[in-house]
Amino acid sequence: MSKQQALEALWRLTYGMYVVSSRAGDRMNGQISDALMQVTLEPPRVALSVNKAELTHELIAESGLVGVSVLAPSVSKETILLFGFRSGRDTNKFEFVDHREGVTGVPLLTKDVVSVFEGKVVERVDVGTHTVFVVEVVDGQVVKDGPPLTYAYYQEHMRGATHKNAPTYRPVPVKKETQKGDRE
Amino acid sequence: MSKQQALEALWRLTYGMYVVSSRAGDRMNGQISDALMQVTLEPPRVALSVNKAELTHELIAESGLVGVSVLAPSVSKETILLFGFRSGRDTNKFEFVDHREGVTGVPLLTKDVVSVFEGKVVERVDVGTHTVFVVEVVDGQVVKDGPPLTYAYYQEHMRGATHKNAPTYRPVPVKKETQKGDRE
Numbered sequence: 001m002s003k004q005q006a007l008e009a010l011w012r013l014t015y016g017m018y019v020v021s022s023r024a025g026d027r028m029n030g031q032i033s034d035a036l037m038q039v040t041l042e043p044p045r046v047a048l049s050v051n052k053a054e055l056t057h058e059l060i061a062e063s064g065l066v067g068v069s070v071l072a073p074s075v076s077k078e079t080i081l082l083f084g085f086r087s088g089r090d091t092n093k094f095e096f097v098d099h100r101e102g103v104t105g106v107p108l109l110t111k112d113v114v115s116v117f118e119g120k121v122v123e124r125v126d127v128g129t130h131t132v133f134v135v136e137v138v139d140g141q142v143v144k145d146g147p148p149l150t151y152a153y154y155q156e157h158m159r160g161a162t163h164k165n166a167p168t169y170r171p172v173p174v175k176k177e178t179q180k181g182d183r184e
Numbered sequence: 185m186s187k188q189q190a191l192e193a194l195w196r197l198t199y200g201m202y203v204v205s206s207r208a209g210d211r212m213n214g215q216i217s218d219a220l221m222q223v224t225l226e227p228p229r230v231a232l233s234v235n236k237a238e239l240t241h242e243l244i245a246e247s248g249l250v251g252v253s254v255l256a257p258s259v260s261k262e263t264i265l266l267f268g269f270r271s272g273r274d275t276n277k278f279e280f281v282d283h284r285e286g287v288t289g290v291p292l293l294t295k296d297v298v299s300v301f302e303g304k305v306v307e308r309v310d311v312g313t314h315t316v317f318v319v320e321v322v323d324g325q326v327v328k329d330g331p332p333l334t335y336a337y338y339q340e341h342m343r344g345a346t347h348k349n350a351p352t353y354r355p356v357p358v359k360k361e362t363q364k365g366d367r368e
Contacts, residue, residue, distance in 0.1 A: 037231075
């Protein structure tokens with residue numbers, strides 16, 4: 001196969017934009033993720049893919065706790081850069097944003113989110129560079145009305161870059177999909 | 185927790201709309217899915233959640249082969265109803281749509297798709313009512329320019345319903361998210 005063609009086929013998948021967070025003892029961290037989906041309804045479970053090199057991976061692996069803040073389009077580029085491109089190993093990211101502790105103790109954003117939820121890991125699957133965690137949701141709330149931030153919106157309207165550790169990493173930001181000749 | 189609140193928080197996740205297909209010997213089938221995401225880049229792998237009651241689940245479990253057709257917004261409501269609400273146990277769904285065989289033998293749509301890809305199962309995870317299959321992508325192509333069909337677009341512009349076996353099943357179609365008082 002042409003590997004490039006296969007990758008471009010995968011770029012057509014649709015994603016949201018989330019801050020995935022965790023806590024282990026006194027340590028907490030969060031990072032931008034798009035690789036997250038619901039996998040069962042009863043009980044409500046989600047799956048997410050996290051790069052093994054990330055601090056958030058370390059905290060989830062240790063505590064089994066996961067928080068998800070579903071970002072709103074009103075979120076600032078600075079917040080995305082903070083959670084997407086700074087490392088929690090040298091920055092206490094949650095010092096810079098409004099947040100609260102969930103019932104499991106994980107930090108959850110309180111501003112520029114449409115909803116939040118949290119849960120406990122019930123399965124971990126080694127998929128190579130990443131671990132897929134299956135998380136049973138134990139609590140969640142809608143925070144405000146309105147559509148969520150999508151990855152497509154981030155790319156088109158916020159000139160969004162993607163961290164190299166993301167499963168959906170693309171070497172250059174994608175231009176508007178309706179333009180001919182994009183990605184060439 | 186309020187279970188209803190947690191479910192509504194999960195409804196804010198963003199999804200695309202795909203026909204997930206498989207083949208085992210002479211038997212082939214496909215179904216609508218939104219629960220699909222890329223989980224690693226190198227090698228390219230995706231994860232998808234499929235209800236154990238589905239014929240497509242049976243075929244994937246038997247052959248380990250998965251095809252994904254990434255739907256375009258031009259797809260007809262009839263095609264979505266065919267793949268989303270008819271059972272392959274009494275309907276040969278692919279008789280009704282243009283398709284081709286991929287390199288693995290799985291059927292892939294050739295019309296009203298933005299891209300297609302196919303692969304082989306490398307992990308299967310029992311998550312209760314569903315199995316999460318991790319699939320290594322072996323081939324893929326972009327079919328046409330333009331944005332993919334999203335679940336939000338389907339809900340807002342095609343009055344989309346969701347099959348009860350979907351992990352993201354909602355009892356009633358969701359109204360436009362920008363309206364106040366929706367889902368009440």
